[in-house]
Amino acid sequence: MQELVKKAKELIESKEVDLLIGYQSDGEKGAKPLFVKNTQQAEKLIFNQYCLNNLVTYLKRPDVKALKKVAVVAKGCDIRSFVMLLSENQVSRDAIFIIGMTCDHVVSPDGTGENEKCTTCKVHNPHLADVVLGAPVPEKIAKDKPVHYAQLEKLNAMSQEERWAFWQEELSRCIRCYACRQACPLCYCERCIVDFNTPQWIDTRSNPRGNFAWNIVRALHLAGRCINCGECERVCPANIPLMLLNQSLQEEAQEKFAWEAGYDPESQPPLTTFRKEDDEDFIR
């Protein structure tokens, strides 16, 4: 990726950015984050289909926020999370330099085949960036077309009892490491509700009650905000299909509020606004 290295060196040398966050290779079939502060480190930068991490996550950190300007290498999907941070006033547009990478697809977390999230991608070409690198990729889905998630449809088809049994089984493996929260670019509360103990809303032990409550609150706090980057599920050491919960709420936001997160920084996230004619069939 010669043009990426060149651009990075340019940004570092001209002191336009204090830090550049990108990818370096991690074995033959892998990539991991790289933090570039000098031109020598920039040599290591790569971009390929193994670049799964959503590096926008680092922008929520206080030590990164304290820097004057930071550059981030981001795919279209990662930029969607940046757009959400923008619309929630969590980052200043001037303080971030987005190096948008065109991207056909990335591999699935286990390294085999195309990542499921890429089958519903509408932003193979970055929609908000300071510079776009890479050859344009044809978009496969029109922007206004609603997204359908194959795995979610299976869950939706189950009965209520089956879903209960399914989730009790899946969530029983949760060890409450909160990797899902740490990896999520949009989980940025300075103090998470699960860490509060006066009052303690959520049992912090890894037991059925606590696991259920934690996963409810994690998904709900992303309602209308999650952009389907899949980082929570990828980092989950217990392989809990967390994205099913997020996608379910994405589907609801699409159906009820005609909303898809992360495309327009000027638009209002659905839970910060309302329409008087919102659907209320479920209210007696």
Place this chain on the structure above:
Amino acid sequence: MSENWEPKIITFVCNWCTYAGADLAGTSRFKYASNIRIIKTPCSGRIDPMFIVSAFEKGADAVLISGCHPGDCHYNEGNYNARRKFTMMKRLLDTLGVDTRRVVFAWCSASEGIKFSRLVNEVTESIKKLGPYTDYHSLNQEER
């Protein structure tokens, strides 16, 4: 299920409409089931989804949530915001396999004492048919 079992229904109501409606039901001497436990909140917008989770964890068989009709909110738009939040919460609970027949939302104004008493009776009847919410309560028993 023992023969004497009675459902516990935790009821979150807003201060301005439904609580006054419940008060009207009382002063008008309308009879309604004693299965509800009313918790007053300033506004339906104050009702956090965690209240629902917490109620079930502590042994509720159903949760009833009620506030002002759209357009009647004391704070103008609290119930509109609440409506969107509840839409999401209901969908999430449904996805997780929670029995959403046990989470009832209603609008009930200060003048609707009759509606309130009827609502409580209807919900109580339907929960009596469903029985205790053993699925959720069993989460408490499997402590490690």
